[in-house]
Amino acid sequence: MNLVFINGSPRTTKSNTGKLMDRFLRGFQETAGNTFDQEYLFKHRKYFGQLVEKFAAAENVIIGFPLYVDAMPGSVKEFIEALEPLTGRKNLPALGFVVQCGFPETAHLRFVARYCEKLARRLGCQPLGSILKGGCEGLDVQPDFLKAKYFSSFYAIGAHFGKTGNFDETLLKKLAHPEHLKAENMLQLIPFINQGLWDAQMEKNNVLDKSFDRPLLP
Amino acid sequence: MKILILNGNPSEKGKEIDGYIERLAGGIKNAGHTVQVFTLRDMKITPCLGCFDCWVKTPGLCSIKDDAVEIAKTFITADHVIFCSPLLMGFVSSVLKNAMDRKLPLIHPHLEEIEGEVHHKKRYDKYPLLSFLLEKEEGTDEEDLSIVTDIFRRESINLRSALGFVHVTDTPVKEMLNELGIH
Numbered sequence: 001m002n003l004v005f006i007n008g009s010p011r012t013t014k015s016n017t018g019k020l021m022d023r024f025l026r027g028f029q030e031t032a033g034n035t036f037d038q039e040y041l042f043k044h045r046k047y048f049g050q051l052v053e054k055f056a057a058a059e060n061v062i063i064g065f066p067l068y069v070d071a072m073p074g075s076v077k078e079f080i081e082a083l084e085p086l087t088g089r090k091n092l093p094a095l096g097f098v099v100q101c102g103f104p105e106t107a108h109l110r111f112v113a114r115y116c117e118k119l120a121r122r123l124g125c126q127p128l129g130s131i132l133k134g135g136c137e138g139l140d141v142q143p144d145f146l147k148a149k150y151f152s153s154f155y156a157i158g159a160h161f162g163k164t165g166n167f168d169e170t171l172l173k174k175l176a177h178p179e180h181l182k183a184e185n186m187l188q189l190i191p192f193i194n195q196g197l198w199d200a201q202m203e204k205n206n207v208l209d210k211s212f213d214r215p216l217l218p
Numbered sequence: 219m220k221i222l223i224l225n226g227n228p229s230e231k232g233k234e235i236d237g238y239i240e241r242l243a244g245g246i247k248n249a250g251h252t253v254q255v256f257t258l259r260d261m262k263i264t265p266c267l268g269c270f271d272c273w274v275k276t277p278g279l280c281s282i283k284d285d286a287v288e289i290a291k292t293f294i295t296a297d298h299v300i301f302c303s304p305l306l307m308g309f310v311s312s313v314l315k316n317a318m319d320r321k322l323p324l325i326h327p328h329l330e331e332i333e334g335e336v337h338h339k340k341r342y343d344k345y346p347l348l349s350f351l352l353e354k355e356e357g358t359d360e361e362d363l364s365i366v367t368d369i370f371r372r373e374s375i376n377l378r379s380a381l382g383f384v385h386v387t388d389t390p391v392k393e394m395l396n397e398l399g400i401h
Contacts, residue, residue, distance in 0.1 A: 010267045045265075068266060070372040071309070074316030075265040080307050103329075103336055111369050118308055118365060122357070186336065190329050198327040201274035212326065214342055215278040216291045 001165060003028060003036040004058040004093070006051070008065035008076040012040045016136045017064040017100055023151045024098070024131075027158025034162050041079050048082035056086055058093040060128070060165070063116075066136075067101035071112045080119065088124045095120040096128030096167060102137025104189055106176040109134065129167045131157060132176050138197045150175070221246055221398065222296040222346070223255045224289070226303035226314025227353075230259075233304050234387055235353040241391045242300075242351075249400045254292055258313045261285035265316045272323035278341055279323055286320035294324055296346040298382060298398065304353040308362045321377055332375065340378045348374045349382035351394070 005025065009015030021038075028034055037054070041063075044051045055061055065076045072080070086092060097116040099109050109132040120127035131154075139147060153175040160168040181189065202208040223243060227235050239255060246253040262284040271281035280287060293299055301318070303310035310318075326339040350370050352363075367384045374381040383397050 010265060011269075015268075042265075066268065068268075068319045069315075069321065070376055071315065071369050073265065073268075074312050074319050077309060077312035077315045078265075080309070081312055084307055105336060107335065108372070111365075111372050114365050115309060115369065118361060122308055180334065181336065183331075183334075186331050190331065190336065194328040198273065201270075202277070205275050207275065207277055210277045212341060213277045215276075216287075216294050216324070217342070218291070218295060 001031070001034045001162065002059040003034070004054060004061045005036055005038045006041050006055070006061060006063045006079075007038060008041040008063055008073060008079070010042050010073055010075055011066075012042050015066070016139045017066055017098065019139055020100060020133065020136065020150060020154045021062075021064055021098060023154035024158030024161075027155040027160075028162035030159045031162040042075055045075055045078065048079055051079065052082050052086065055083065056089065056092065060096070061093045061125075062096045062098055062128070062131075064098035064100075067099060067103075067109060067112065070108070071115065072099075083123060086123060092123060092125045094128050094165065095123065095125035096130065098131040098133075100133045100136040102135070104135040104178070104193070105181055106132050106134040106179050129172070131167060131172060134176075134178070141197065141200075219251045219298065219399070220296045221251060221253045222292050222299045223253065224299065224301050224314065224317060225255060225257045225259075226301065226311045226317065227257075228259050228304075228306075228311050228313045233353055235302055235304055235351070238351070238353075238387045238391065239302055242394055245391055245395045246398065246400055249395070251400060254296075256289055256292070258317050261289075263289075263313070263316050263320065266319035266322060270327070273327040280320060282320075286317060289317060290321060290324060293321065293346065294342055298349065299346045300349045300351055300382075302351040305355045305358055305362065305366070308355075308358075309366060310350075310352070318373070325376070325378060337376055338378070345377060345379040347382045348377065348379045349398075350384045351387065352384070353387045 007018050009017040113130040157171045243253045243255050263286045264282045303314040326341045328339040329336045330339050371381045
């Protein structure tokens with residue numbers, strides 16, 4: 001089986017999307033004969049022609065991106081617009097998505113996932129569905145046990161996809177947990193993220209006292 | 219009332235939304251309100267790079283110095299913002315989406331609970347009401363409109379605002395003015 005993974009993160013090689021999909025791709029390669037190509041969408045922004053051709057010729061495509069203002073980043077939308085001429089063409093690839101966000105709950109991603117599913121149908125691609133995961137900002141500073149959990153889930157989803165050509169619903173559901181947070185977990189998690197992730201970076205940059213600045217007011 | 223209209227039509231040819239916006243802006247002005255129209259295709263708006271400098275290095279300020287700064291300034295002092303775009307592949311144009319992504323400096327990285335979900339804290343006291351004007355494309359159906367409306371509602375929560383209306387250009391301009399509270 002052949003797969004083209006289009007990494008739509010504007011952070012390109014330094015993206016959380018890429019770190020997670022790296023495990024998926026390792027799992028995917030478990031099945032002998034499977035091959036993949038990874039493309040960084042942001043690097044094609046000046047001219048999408050080559051990437052569109054690659055999309056059209058692929059057997060399977062997964063487009064990955066971080067959630068930006070509740071949807072795809074504008075640069076990913078640029079590529080989606082470049083795909084329009086392919087609409088309805090025969091032998092288009094099966095199309096799936098991977099979307100992650102910093103919000104700890106996966107529920108934030110369900111809305112854009114509906115768009116992704118409809119987009120696959122609009123193009124005439126067999127929809128593979130979406131791999132969704134909240135809580136992915138600052139992967140590097142997250143506790144190792146959490147990262148290990150995310151990574152093993154992505155590996156398992158990739159391995160299953162490599163064998164069957166489908167995303168396994170049970171594995172997707174396991175990965176998506178927590179869909180929502182319980183009140184007590186929220187109380188614990190919010191200060192952990194606010195101080196541990198954000199204030200720590202502001203402190204390092206000597207701007208913690210400017211945290212709530214409003215520089216755009218007239 | 220101060221109204222900001224962001225025209226996200228990527229091309230001046232072949233769409234009716236530009237003419238619609240002109241009539242809408244004229245109606246707002248005639249009623250004695252302030253309206254500013256930004257035609258995004260004529261402006262330089264680089265995509266958000268996800269660097270988070272606007273949260274952790276220069277709080278409230280984007281690292282990219284282009285026309286999105288002027289838009290953000292006008293946005294935060296407006297009472298109502300109308301995002302306008304033809305639907306392209308079932309969503310607003312990339313031109314508009316890039317401008318929306320650059321609103322990140324307007325909110326704060328800290329999270330707080332809002333109605334059982336985690337969202338970002340406000341940076342400013344007041345945010346404008348957000349509305350959308352769309353032009354249908356070939357094949358636009360109820361499902362498309364429901365998908366984008368639900369995403370717009372989510373965006374309004376995360377930009378610490380509320381969703382005003384979502385209309386297509388089939389709606390008479392007069393009706394739009396009524397909904398804006400302009401008679």
